[in-house]
Amino acid sequence: MIRTLRIFIAASLLLAFSTGIALAQPAARTPAPPTTLPAVAAPAAVTPAPATVAPTASAPEPPASPAAAPAPTETVTQPEAAPASAPTPSSADGNDEGDRPKDELLVLDPKAKEDLEQRLKSLDSAGLSDEDKTKAVAFYQQAIESYDVAVQQITAAQGFEKQLKELPAETATYSERLAKPLPPAQDVSGESLAAVEERAANNEVSLAHCRKELAAMIAEPKRRAQRISEMPKQIADAQLRLKELTADLDAIGSEEVSDVVTIARRASLLHAQTAVRAALQLLGREQRLYADGAQLIKLRRDYYARYVPNKEKRLAQLQSQISERRQNEAASQVAAAAKAVEDAASQPTVSLAQEKLVSLAQDNKVLAERRTEVVAELNAIAKELSVSTAALRDLSDKYAKAVEQDQVDELAAVNGQLLREQQAKLPNLRALRRHRVQREARIADILLEQFELIDQQSQLSNLNDLADKLAAEAGDLSDATRTSIRQLLEAKRELLEQLVDNFNDYSGKLAKLQTNETQLIAETDRYAGFIAERVLWIRSCQPLSRSDWLPALDAGRWSLDPANWRDAGRTIVQSAQAKPGQVSLFVIGFTLLLIAQRPARNRLRELGEEAAKRGCIRLRPTVDALWLTVVLALPGPTLLACLGWTMDSLSSTEFVRSLSASLRFTAVCWLLIELTRHLCRRGGLADAHFDWSEACLHHLRRRMNWLAVFSLPLVLWLVGLDTQQQDPTTITSHWSSSLGRVLFITVMLSLSKFLHRILLAKKSPFRQVNFIGGGWLKPLKIVWRPAVTFLPATLAVMAAVGYYYTAMQSAVRILETVAMLLAVGTLGGLTRRWLLVNRRQLAREQAKQRRAQLLAAVETDSADPPAPEAADDTVDLAALSEQTQTLVRTFLGFTTAVGLFFIWAAVLPALAYPAGHKLPGAEMLTWGHLASFLIVLAVTFVSVRDIPALLELAILQHLPLDGGTRYAFTSISRYVLAALGLIVAFNCLDGDWGKIQWLVAAMSVGLGFGLQEIFANFVSGIILLFERPIRVGDIVTLGDKTGVVNRIRMRATTIIDWDRKEYIVPNKDLVTERLLNWTLSDQMNRIEVVLFLSHGADTDRACELLLESAREQTHLLTEPSPSAVFEGITEAGLKVALRCFLPTLEHRGATIHQLYSTIDRKLRNGGIEVASPPREMKVRFLRDQHGHPIPAPHAQFTSKSDAASSTKSGKHSAA
Secondary structure, eight states: OHHHHHHHHHHHHHHHHOOSOOOOOOBOOOOOOOSSOOOOOOOOOOOOOOOOOOOOSSSOOOOSSGGGSOOOOSOOOOOOOOOTTOOOGGGGGTOOTTTSOTTOOOOOOTTHHHHHHHHHHHGGGSOOOHHHHHHHHHHHHHHHHHHHHHHHHHHHHHHHHHHHHHHHHHHHHHHHHHHSOOOOOOOOTTSOHHHHHHHHHHHHHHHHHHHHHHHHHHHHHHHHHHHHHHHHHHHHHHHHHHHHHHHHHHHHOSSBOOOHHHHHHHHHHHHHHHHHHHHHHHHHHHHHHHHHSHHHHHHHHHHHHHHHHHHHHHHHHHHHHHHHHHHHHHHHHHHHHHHHHHHHHTOSSOOHHHHHHHHHHHHHHHHHHHHHHHHHHHHHHHHHHHHHHHHHHHHHHHHHHHHHHHHHSTTOHHHHHHHHHHHHHSOOHHHHHHHHHHHHHHHHHHHHHHHHHHHHHHTTSOHHHHHHHHHHHHTOOOHHHHHHHHHHHHHHHHHHHHHHHHHHHHHHHHHHHHHHHHHHHHHHHHHHHHHHHHGGGSOSSOOOOGGGHHHHHHHHHHHHOHHHHHHHHHHHHHHHHHOHHHHHHHHHHHHHHHHTHHHHHHHHHHHHHHHHSTTOOOSHHHHHHHHHHHHHHSHHHHHHHHHHHHHOOTTSOHHHHHHHHHHHHHHHHHHHHHHHHHHTSTTSIIIIISOOOHHHHHHHHHHHHHHHHHHHHHHHHHHHHHHSOOOTTSGGGGHIIIIIHHHHHHHHHHHHHHHIIIIISTTOGGGGOOOTTOGGGTTHHHHHHHHHHHHHHHHHHHHHTTOHHHHHHHHHHHHHHHHHHHHHHHHHHHHHHHHHHHHHHHHHHHHHHHHHHHHHHHHOOOSSOOOOOOOTTOOOHHHHHHHHHHHHHHHHHHHHHHHHHHHHTTTGGGGHHHHTSBOTTOSSOBHHHHHHHHHHHHHHHHHHHHHHHHHHHHTGGGSSOOHHHHHHHHHHHHHHHHHHHHHHHHHHTTOOHHHHHHHHHHHHHHHHHHTHHHHHHHHHHHHHHHHOSSOTTOEEEETTEEEEEEEEOSSEEEEEETTOOEEEEEHHHHHHSOOEETTSSOOOEEEEEEEEEOTTOOHHHHHHHHHHHHHTOTTSOSSSOOEEEEEEEETTEEEEEEEEEESSSTTHHHHHHHHHHHHHHHHHHTTOOBOOOOBOOOOOOEEOTTSOEEOOSOOOOOBHHHHHHHHHHTOOOOO
16 A cells, blocks of 8 residues: 555656646556566667759758768657657647648657656656666656657658758759850950969869769769668558557556556657657658659759869860960060070179179079979979879779679679779889889978078068178179169069969979879779679689680681781881891890700700719709700790790781780790709709609609690680780670680690699609608698699689689689799709708718828827817717708798798789678678688697797707707797787687686686696796796706606606606696706716725825826816815725716716726726725534534625624524
8 A cells, every 4th residue: 555655646746747738538547567568669760861952043052972961771760759648749739640731740849858857857756666767767768769869850851841842943943054055164364373273273172062963963863772672661660660659558548547667658659659650751751852853863963964074174274274374484584584694794894793693693593494394393293183183083983883883793794894804904003102102202302492492582581681781792882783683682582482382382282192192002902902802703704605606716717817927927027127136136045045955955964963973062063054954945935935025016916916925925834844844854953963753753754745735835825815905895805705715724624634644643653752741741642632633624614614714813823833833942952952062061071080080090109099089069960961951941831931922912812702701600700710710720830830949940059058948948939829829819700808708717717726736737837947947958856766857848847867767747846846956057066986995005196096097088177176185094995085077967977987997997007906895704503403513505705794784683604
């Protein structure tokens, strides 16, 4: 009861604050609202773009382009504010809905929104529960949003209605304008240069506006057509929404209720209903305007299409007149300055004043001549700016048209033809960038010169004082002299002012030209990327069919026409007559090449025999063989290339120009074949110098001639058809796609057959070719030969089904790739040959050094030959060979990757098109994200595996670092590369750390508890690498185990003891437990030899012998020096000790062995006896059961120290 009373009081307070007109409804008690009421979403605003209407004399100018009026979106609604008691929308203006005319726009109560906001604020004091308050707030907020949307819809509908009313007048106005003739050009001959320049500037602004309007009128019908197709669905959705809202209102009922949530919901529904009705009215008026205003759009388009060329012509005339006037004015100033110089120099007497006048006049002449140059440059820049602006506008229009056509019909064949044509006509980006850089330097020079002129101009502010000063300096203060000086100074000031103005205009046009070219570069780059992404995925022609027979026959007749070939011969003769010097040089060079063939082959064979000898230590034979291989391959390709160059002329016929291009391309293909053939010849570069497989070379060499004879004529014919100018309106446009395509398919199939014989034949030696290193490349051993063999056949199939352009582009880049691989292979062979020669030289030098040492030892008369020197400086040839081979493979791999990138760079953007498509079932991820993720993972795997080793091999080994430091560097680099790779891979998936950081945190906590030991060992491994209490190669003692640290891994460290057993120690134990590191800060260690000499031995002599023995050991340190001391007299003998030091533990075992052997030999030779320990013998007799002694079969002797234990145990006996 109390709750009901509270609700009633709250409702009464809300009604008291309301300012609307309450509905006269009978009071009725309504049941309590349900626990959850359906939400009422605020209707989305429909904001259709108003039709672009042409301005009249009295009407304001419409938007210049449709962009000013945004296109409509989803269904529309803009609710009006509901009164306090939630009246119907029509009650706001005092009329019932049925009394309002059907097509009259809704009128909203301006106070309704204030009422809603007041009711929203009053909810804080209504005493509602949190759940009810949240619902009521949401309903009122939706009502306010609906009211705002309704206001927008009604305002837009009013705009449409105004345009509908003005439509007849606008149509009549533009019809009259089109009927009138264009206004004649105004005569500006009587106007000043400044007035003409102002008129040209106004004309340029007007022309830009007209172009903008024309573009808008051209695009408007397409926009309207799209809107007209969208509006029926929007109207149907709005009507359905209106029915749903009406049903919801009917469910609530029209009776007055006291529940606050129900009142709020009713207000939200009423305003949503009003917004939907406003949207329907808006859509209806938009439909009417588009239907009635189509004629006006056509008239406006025709008007501006007629007006723009006229303004362009007028602007060109004005600019031409401005240029002409500037040139005439500058020329007249030069003439006047020259006359002033003559007048000043023509005085009969030469004086200082005369010289001053001549100097001033000469300065004016220089300024006038400079202005003439600037005016000429300014006119040239103006023309260049006009061309640049037109190019930018044309390119932007083409790009917009291409994007529009692509959106309408994606990957259509017509679009492909258009894109290919536009791709060939794109501006040269390299030239544009070069011009921009040059222009930046020019702008800087212009500004510097302009500043200098401004400084000169500022010095002429007070001409009277300056004239008096110059006259005083000339020593002539007469009025005539001062007047002459002042006149010259006035002329100079005028010239400076005009020159500064010209420089301002010049620098402004240069800056604008720079901006235009920057925009042109960006637009060209964008358009080129757009074309590159799509052109390879679009069919360039239809699949091969019978319809291609007729153009193929016509192309064959054109190619074999004798008249065309007579033109080609005639062109060669004419070119030879026009360029006799160049042709003579070619004939001489070609003759020399032919003459050099036989000597080159013989010399190449001799060089191969020399290089094949194991004693060859020179690289010169290999370099000469490379040069001779090129000489042998040049004659044929050189002849074709020169013939093609000779026929290349702009005045040649279409057949001759196509033949010229095909000859040059065929020459490149022939050169590649000839280089490969002569590279593989017996005794040639690959056989005798590079030591490539003789069986593979012989197998390849046998089939190269067949490939050249069969494929080169077809390539010549094919390229000739592809390069001839194709007129889309004639049958010649199908020559390349008919006969040219058949020739391309034939060449590809023949190449595939050639590769099949080379790589897949049963007896082919290439079946045994393996990849160096194996590893992850092992699967390629099975895949690479079939893939290479069937790649040309795949291109042939692509061409047959219509992707001829794509297949041609791919084939050209495959040819470039083959040439690059041949060059890389040759470079690798040369590098390995150089390494082999150097290795042989090092081996020979080492052999000479060893022989010299042996000869010196033999010739020595000493009975005790000196110990051989340590071979620390000897080069380990095996290790050196392995390291250099690794470096060579890395370098060649990097070179190949860079070459592949540059060759396929133009094709790589095409991968962006399929990469942009989303993965099945994914909302954000695309195939590009997945491919990037996999590529980054692969690169990370290779980098983590190879880069640390390469880093150590190429850099760390040459730095003054020990092995442990190098190992720490490489290990940390692996972790860093792995971490960076994973981060980049995650970014490739378009991941957001903010979205998954909570998941990562939770996983980290879970893994921290579940894999506590693993994480502890990992962190300990990081600590070991950074803090370095132990290093790889250190000798450590952990517990009772002593050994050498071999590896420090992520989880554990490997220690190898002296028995070559490996102990796996967790990293945490090395950090938390006590550890003895023998070689942490200093690897110096001591050897101690303790001896007991017989009593009476000469201890001084013994110490001297011990020191001599230590000095003879090459690995022992001389500082600190060895020491031998007599430490005492014991029961066991005279105790002497030798103490000496080793720098490292590397040779400890061998040194101890040699030291003891030397000591033993010297002591024996010196007659010094090492004492034997005293022994005590105790005899005990064993008796049998009768008491008779039993003879002992053996006797056991024990030392004195063991006697007691032996007696006590009773286990020892002696005879």
